[in-house]
Amino acid sequence: MRRYARTLVAVALATTVVAGTAGWASGNxxxxxxxxxxxxxxxRSDHVLGRELPDPARDTPAxxxxxxxxxxxxxxxxLAVRHPLVVGNLDGAPLELRYLANALALxxxxxxxxxxxxxxxxxxILAFDPRGRGQVAEVFGDLSTAHRVSVVVPGSDIDAGTFDRTNDVYGTPVGMAKSLYAQTGRDSAVIAWAGYTTPVGVGVDAATxxxxxxxxxxxxxxxxxxxxxxxxAPVVFCHSYGSVVCGLAASRLRATDLVVLGSPGMRADDVGDLHTGARVWAAKDPDDWIDDVPNVEFAGLGHGEDPASAAFGARRVPAEDAHGHTGYFAPGTESLRAFAAIADGTFAVDGPYAVASYAEGGPR
Structure with missing residues (x-):
């Protein structure tokens, strides 16, 4: 009964936080x-090659x-010239062909x-879908020759229009990816992936x-x-609501590591609940406002345990010198150095914390 009461209080608090921050505005x-x-x-109806083309809805990337x-x-x-929007977004199509198709579509x-x-x-540009608010993915580095690859998954308020905005740079997929790429080894590549519909503001969508x-x-x-x-297989960096995406994908996701930062939860009670063979890391700086959001999951509201808590069981990434909700990839921060070490596979672990330990040649 006591636990149930605490849950109800937490849910009420979560509702208050969300409603007080941005409201349950249906317009969003x-x-x-x-x-x-x-x-x-x-x-599907094009027979220009005299054969049936793969079905984007049915056929696997393989x-x-x-x-x-x-x-x-x-x-x-x-095919790229005749159908740039299909080829440019067709997972499994050759990388260079997708770049060409998306350049034509744009x-x-x-x-x-x-x-x-x-x-x-x-x-x-590895993906470009102009429907709705727009979705896009961009590659930094040579993906065809890279030995280490990272994917950055953003949170709320990101779409094709804000993908590379110039304000709050390190809260954008491009800003995070470019900062990480600049810090990693020469045989790396980083993908900024804004390939899903993100919530707008902190309302119902962000809480569910x-x-x-x-x-x-x-x-x-x-x-x-x-x-x-x-x-x-990439290291996947999941920011804010993006960590909810990664948590729900974890059991199916081809990844060596999942790194969550500024996370409201991953829809899991602990690392074991993710059912993944990937290493799981978590970062949260002391003044990130996400810490004010209660970590509950009740009746569809909230996203569960804080991945940065000891109870969750993730490896901790030091982030004491990062600032706010979007400062984790800022140059010079301990969190960025640790992210780069994880991305390069050169991290060491000191107790529960990641420690940057660069391979010969060092960062860029």
Whole structure:
């Protein structure tokens, strides 16, 4: 009875925090973008190669990769030119072909939200879906030759329009990924992945798991696509609500490590509840406002135990000199140094904490 009473108090407090912060505004409610890429219907009906094309909704990334391996370079390019939005978002399609397809799709899209993405033809855009608020993924480094790969999964308020905003840089996928890439070894690559519908503000969507469930499916397929292209299993960095996505994906996710930062919870009671073989790490700095959100999960509200708590059982990442909710990847911080060591596979562990221990050659 006492435990039940504490739960009710925590739920009431969680409701107060969320409502007091941003309100339960229905106008901010988001609908998860799911299903195959835009243009799939035209793709399915196209017989330009005289054969059936893989079904983006039904075929696995491994099946997609096998199909493209049987094509000539000319036929691959024909498909990218005719169906850039499908090829650019087709997990398992060749990496360079996806970069080409997304460059073509961005060049043809008049929406000013995507102007910065389209302006530089050297950007390696691995996914671009203009539907809704827009989704995008970008690669830093050479993904085809990298021995160590990381994926950054962001939290609330991130979409194609805020993907690389210039304010609050280290709270954006591009800012986090670029900062990590600058600190890691020369054979690394980092992917900024904004490939799911994120909550807007701190309202109902942020307090529940429906958007995270859809995001977990998309993240799982994305990492399956990397594997189909011969990319090493990545270290996945999950910020804020992104850690809810990672928690729900954990048991299916191809990853060597899961690193959560500023997490409201992973929809799990402890590391064992994630059912993953990946190493699990957690960081939370002393003045992160996420610490004011009660760690409960009751009647669909809240995301459970704090991954940075001793009870959860994750390895701790030092973050005492990071500031606020978006300061973990700021240059010079202990948390960034530890993240880079985890990404490079050169970390050591001192008690429960990660310690940066760079391999010969050091960071960039």
């Amino acid at each position: 409610a988001q609908h998860a973008l799911t299903g195959p890429p835009p243009g799939t219907a035209a793709w 099946q997609v990769a096998l199909f493209f391996r049987g094509l000539s370079e000319k036929d691959r390019r024909t 060049k043809a899209d008049p929406d000013p939200r995507y102007a910065s993405l389209a302006a530089d033809p050297q950007r390696q 798991g429906s958007l995270a469930e859809a995001g977990a499916d998309r993240l799982t397929r994305f990492t399956d696509g990397l594997a189909a292209d011969g990319v090493p």
